[in-house]
Amino acid sequence: MDPNKDNANPTILNPSDLPSRRRESTVKRRNDGASGLFDDLIPRYNYLNDPFEQSELSSDSEDGEFEHIDEQEVYDLISSISDPEHPLSLGSLAVVNLPDIRIQPPTSPFSSISTVVVEITPTITHCSLATVIGLGVRVRLEQALPPRFRVDVRIKKGTHSTDEAVNKQLGDKERVAAALENATLMGVLRKMLSTCE
Amino acid sequence: MTSPTLALSHVLRPLATLSPPSNSRTWQTAPHPSQPIVATACSDRTVRVYSLTSFTLLHSITGGHKRSVRSVGWKPGVRGQSVLATGSFDASAGIWRRREDDESEPKDFTNRNTGDSDEEEEDDDYQFACILDGHESEIKSLAWSPSGQYLATCSRDKSVWIWEELEDDNFETVAVLTEHDGDVKCVNWHPEEDLLVSSSYDDSVRLYREDSDDWVQVAAIDGHKMTVWWAAFEGSGMAKVDFRKQRDGLGEKQTQYIELLERSGPRLATCSDDCTVRLWRRRPRERHDGGTGMPSIIRSAAIDEDWLPEATLPQQHTRAVYSLSWSQKTGLIVSAGSDGKIIIYKERWKAPDAPSTSNGASNGASADDQNKDWMGEWALSEWVVVAELWEAHGVFEINHVTWAARRDKGVRWEGEEVVLSTGDDGEVRVWTLDELDVQEGEGSDADKMVDA
Numbered sequence: 001m002d003p004n005k006d007n008a009n010p011t012i013l014n015p016s017d018l019p020s021r022r023r024e025s026t027v028k029r030r031n032d033g034a035s036g037l038f039d040d041l042i043p044r045y046n047y048l049n050d051p052f053e054q055s056e057l058s059s060d061s062e063d064g065e066f067e068h069i070d071e072q073e074v075y076d077l078i079s080s081i082s083d084p085e086h087p088l089s090l091g092s093l094a095v096v097n098l099p100d101i102r103i104q105p106p107t108s109p110f111s112s113i114s115t116v117v118v119e120i121t122p123t124i125t126h127c128s129l130a131t132v133i134g135l136g137v138r139v140r141l142e143q144a145l146p147p148r149f150r151v152d153v154r155i156k157k158g159t160h161s162t163d164e165a166v167n168k169q170l171g172d173k174e175r176v177a178a179a180l181e182n183a184t185l186m187g188v189l190r191k192m193l194s195t196c197e
Numbered sequence: 198m199t200s201p202t203l204a205l206s207h208v209l210r211p212l213a214t215l216s217p218p219s220n221s222r223t224w225q226t227a228p229h230p231s232q233p234i235v236a237t238a239c240s241d242r243t244v245r246v247y248s249l250t251s252f253t254l255l256h257s258i259t260g261g262h263k264r265s266v267r268s269v270g271w272k273p274g275v276r277g278q279s280v281l282a283t284g285s286f287d288a289s290a291g292i293w294r295r296r297e298d299d300e301s302e303p304k305d306f307t308n309r310n311t312g313d314s315d316e317e318e319e320d321d322d323y324q325f326a327c328i329l330d331g332h333e334s335e336i337k338s339l340a341w342s343p344s345g346q347y348l349a350t351c352s353r354d355k356s357v358w359i360w361e362e363l364e365d366d367n368f369e370t371v372a373v374l375t376e377h378d379g380d381v382k383c384v385n386w387h388p389e390e391d392l393l394v395s396s397s398y399d400d401s402v403r404l405y406r407e408d409s410d411d412w413v414q415v416a417a418i419d420g421h422k423m424t425v426w427w428a429a430f431e432g433s434g435m436a437k438v439d440f441r442k443q444r445d446g447l448g449e450k451q452t453q454y455i456e457l458l459e460r461s462g463p464r465l466a467t468c469s470d471d472c473t474v475r476l477w478r479r480r481p482r483e484r485h486d487g488g489t490g491m492p493s494i495i496r497s498a499a500i501d502e503d504w505l506p507e508a509t510l511p512q513q514h515t516r517a518v519y520s521l522s523w524s525q526k527t528g529l530i531v532s533a534g535s536d537g538k539i540i541i542y543k544e545r546w547k548a549p550d551a552p553s554t555s556n557g558a559s560n561g562a563s564a565d566d567q568n569k570d571w572m573g574e575w576a577l578s579e580w581v582v583v584a585e586l587w588e589a590h591g592v593f594e595i596n597h598v599t600w601a602a603r604r605d606k607g608v609r610w611e612g613e614e615v616v617l618s619t620g621d622d623g624e625v626r627v628w629t630l631d632e633l634d635v636q637e638g639e640g641s642d643a644d645k646m647v648d649a
Contacts (some may be wrong), residue, residue, distance in 0.1 A: 123636070174382070
């Protein structure tokens with residue numbers, strides 16, 4: 001046991017058990033019907049217009065081409081982030097899990113802003129690094145996703161002793177911006193994200 | 198579009214984007230109190246000064262801060278020069294000065310005097326004057342008092358500092374207020390009194406004033422359920438210009454209501470992570486007869502103020518509302534935030550058959566209190582959305598929005614204002630507010646706004 005670590009003996013998942021695009025068929029579709037692996041088959045708005053025109057209309061302002069992004073892609077972006085205290089990925093530690101990722105479509109036909117909600121599960125309830133992990137997930141997604149995505153990272157309810165405080169911090173744009181200008185914290189984040197492609 | 202709170206009678210149309218924009222996030226834009234210029238706080242550690250006449254960059258103030266510049270403010274009431282305060286994530290505030298030329302002197306299109314010598318060239322830039330050190334972490338906001346006597350700063354260190362300029366570049370700390378339990382996001386001053394407001398990550402809003410040489414908290418406002426990002430007072434003397442201007446044909450109650458608002462003084466508007474914009478009104482002080490010789494200990498208690506919830510504006514935002522601005526020319530409120538929308542609200546009299554005027558009977562003490570103060574549902578006025586603009590900065594968040602005097606050649610009437618929005622895309626956009634024809638207003642205004 002390493003006394004310096006919050007959780008010296010985490011549960012580690014077998015890499016072959018992790019959801020990935022290659023073994024798509026093994027991933028259960030979420031039963032709420034609102035979002036899931038098959039999102040890219042459904043037009044984002046069958047509202048007002050011909051559904052076949054929609055994907056053209058909602059084109060990404062960045063590259064002119066609308067790119068469908070689903071939960072699996074978000075999972076792939078963040079599961080490879082390294083845990084700050086173990087040489088393991090957040091996916092293999094089950095800190096990030098596919099069923100805890102939700103993509104919410106724009107709230108109105110006049111908007112192209114979607115929201116990605118990621119609930120993270122710290123390895124133990126008093127894990128002091130929960131904020132850093134959450135920040136790493138938020139930063140990774142803000143850097144990798146097109147700007148039309150708002151990223152909300154939260155601690156999964158009931159898994160952390162101070163989840164409300166951590167959530168408030170992770171949701172505060174100004175605090176996140178200031179954190180990214182902190183060299184020490186950026187060093188930690190850079191190390192965590194170095195294992196991402 | 199038939200909702201009583203959504204009467205889209207106006208449309209925001211793009212006038213200009215200040216050019217060139219910043220390459221990174223811009224936080225806030227402050228219009229100069231008299232010159233046709235604005236200062237924009239940028240995350241690239243600089244301040245950009247743009248012209249509101251040509252919409253181009255005039256100056257870039259660099260080299261002062263080690264982190265993002267989060268907040269900027271022009272000192273009011275200064276002659277012959279411009280004084281700018283900058284607040285940064287590096288925990289310091291800077292004061293900058295620039296000599297302003299007589300406006301009657303000829304200038305070329307770059308707004309510089311023609312025939313500059315090298316010496317004048319140097320003089321033409323913003324000169325660093327002094328640094329205000331004291332905060333332990335990021336400065337989030339700063340504001341000059343209307344007289345220019347005080348500068349308030351606030352920080353993630355949970356404190357609000359009040360600085361007084363004793364002589365040029367000699368600032369003294371006159372107060373360190375530590376009432377908040379979290380980051381202080383915003384500070385602003387009352388337009389008529391030395392009354393300061395602060396809003397915070399602790400979800401509360403607090404007001405302070407000086408009492409026997411000490412600055413003390415005089416009110417705490419709870420009501421928002423999440424971080425309060427911005428707090429700003431109504432302008433001075435707004436009853437002469439807003440919906441209260443037209444006095445003919447008003448009922449007795451409406452006249453009383455105007456008098457009540459007058460006694461309360463300028464109101465307060467706040468906006469929050471909880472997606473709401475709320476208004477607060479001070480309960481007018483009871484008149485004391487012959488209360489002049491009160492001992493100071495009682496006077497201290499009497500300085501407390503009661504700020505009551507007057508209204509929650511129609512909720513149009515779906516994500517955090519970061520900023521609002523209350524026009525001192527028209528009384529219109531503009532708000533913007535994470536959802537990228539800009540919303541304009543207008544106050545008007547409620548229809549005569551509305552519950553507030555017909556409902557004479559009320560139940561319970563608290564309802565009586567509310568009734569007496571004509572707050573909330575007993576208010577005789579209501580706020581409606583008159584313009585709504587989606588994706589004003591494309592898919593990017595809007596960090597700040599403010600009214601400013603229109604200063605380009607296209608100005609249509611004396612006192613016309615524009616809306617300035619500052620976004621994560623590094624752009625400051627300028628919008629005009631245009632009234633729609635009646636038929637237009639009845640129709641599909643939303644489509645028009647998207648087209649615009």
